[in-house]
Structure formats: C-alpha cells, structure tokens
Amino acid sequence: EVRERAAREGRNPHTGEALTIPARKTPAFKARKALKEAVNAK
16 A cells, blocks of 8 residues: 655754655555564563
8 A cells, every 4th residue: 555645844864954745655554463463472
C-alpha cells in the first residue's frame, strides 16, 4: 500500500534553521496476526 505523507515544518538539528519537509509517498503495510504474535512472543 502506498500512503501520501503531508509536507511539514522541520528543523536542521545542526544549524537550527527552520525548513519545509516536502510531501512524499511512502510504502506501508498492515501487520497480520501471525506477524504480531511472532513479534510479541516471549
């Protein structure tokens, strides 16, 4: 699944300069029950 991330304000941690982070598309998925159980297994 492809999700759209909105543009947002950010800050350069080195200089403290404010900047705009542009909108972009990013991959996403929904974790299935088997994956959740494997991650949370003790």
